[in-house]
Amino acid sequence: MKRRTVVAGMVTVACLLLLAAAGWAASDQQTLTVRATVADKAKLTLGVATVNFPDADPDAAPLISATENPVSVTVKVHTGSAAVVTLTVQANGDLSSGGDSIAITNVTWTASGSGFLAGTMDTSPQAAGSWTGSGRRDGAFSYFLANDWGYATGDYSQTVVYTLTAP
Amino acid sequence: MLAPSMVEADEARLTLGAAMLSFPSADPDAVPSIAALENPLLVEIMVRGGHSMLSQLTVQAGGDLQSGSDKITITSITWTAQGEGFVAGTLSKEQPQLVGQWLGNVNRTGNLWFWLENSWSYPAGDYSQSLAYTLIAY
Numbered sequence: 001m002k003r004r005t006v007v008a009g010m011v012t013v014a015c016l017l018l019l020a021a022a023g024w025a026a027s028d029q030q031t032l033t034v035r036a037t038v039a040d041k042a043k044l045t046l047g048v049a050t051v052n053f054p055d056a057d058p059d060a061a062p063l064i065s066a067t068e069n070p071v072s073v074t075v076k077v078h079t080g081s082a083a084v085v086t087l088t089v090q091a092n093g094d095l096s097s098g099g100d101s102i103a104i105t106n107v108t109w110t111a112s113g114s115g116f117l118a119g120t121m122d123t124s125p126q127a128a129g130s131w132t133g134s135g136r137r138d139g140a141f142s143y144f145l146a147n148d149w150g151y152a153t154g155d156y157s158q159t160v161v162y163t164l165t166a167p
Numbered sequence: 168m169l170a171p172s173m174v175e176a177d178e179a180r181l182t183l184g185a186a187m188l189s190f191p192s193a194d195p196d197a198v199p200s201i202a203a204l205e206n207p208l209l210v211e212i213m214v215r216g217g218h219s220m221l222s223q224l225t226v227q228a229g230g231d232l233q234s235g236s237d238k239i240t241i242t243s244i245t246w247t248a249q250g251e252g253f254v255a256g257t258l259s260k261e262q263p264q265l266v267g268q269w270l271g272n273v274n275r276t277g278n279l280w281f282w283l284e285n286s287w288s289y290p291a292g293d294y295s296q297s298l299a300y301t302l303i304a305y
Contacts, residue, residue: 025305026179026216032188032208036201036232036239036283036294039192076196081237081290136287 113139250277
């Protein structure tokens with residue numbers, strides 16, 4: 001009698017253990033690797049393609065403001081976080097009207113917006129802005145022509161090239 | 168005489184259709200939200216257990232997207248979902264995020280589409296991070 005009771009007790013314990021296992025959580029896990037590439041890129045946008053200085057009396061307007069002032073400038077760059085980003089401007093020559101010319105250094109500009117720089121036009125590259133790292137920068141340039149009775153009459157023009165560099 | 172009986176163990180199985188997600192470089196003006204090249208990601212869930220068993224699939228990132236010392240916050244990545252029980256969300260390194268939830272035995276397939284918010288503020292580089300997908304049934 002005693003032996004049968006002991007066997008029954010062992011079977012009961014086994015069943016209880018199996019029932020407890022059925023209530024445990026089941027789980028699985030997987031790993032996913034995410035990669036993202038940010039390549040170097042630079043984009044420069046000017047608000048206008050031409051700036052015009054109207055005719056004016058040098059006594060009344062010693063400094064002629066361009067009719068398009070201020071001209072918006074937007075610089076957008078993906079580059080290294082410590083990379084120096086530069087904006088320069090270089091004129092292809094003096095203001096020219098046939099055989100007549102006005103020195104391009106008579107054109108100056110002021111600047112607004114963080115990192116944008118004022119300066120004087122020249123046939124060598126002139127700094128117009130400097131920043132560090134990636135980002136979008138918005139600014140504006142306002143252009144001025146020093147007026148003078150010594151200018152020969154005519155319609156003058158010249159091209160200036162803005163260059164955005166991000167290493 | 169003792170009649171043996173079989174008790175099926177609870178089982179949970181998770182299968183992902185890819186081991187890697189890749190976001191290519193893109194102009195933020197043209198592509199403000201970058202789609203992963205592998206979209207959509209196939210997800211297969213199999214859970215065997217009681218009819219009242221609750222199953223949840225979560226995902227947690229190991230950190231931000233990292234390239235050397237440069238980072239892109241991991242919350243810049245979101246996903247949309249298709250399939251019964253699957254839900255959309257935003258990645259997090261702080262807390263597991265719910266991807267899906269089911270009741271009872273489950274044999275489901277879903278698709279996830281991943282998107283990286285683009286920005287001119289990101290430093291150039293090759294970024295990576297690991298995501299842990301966890302399926303728990305209880």
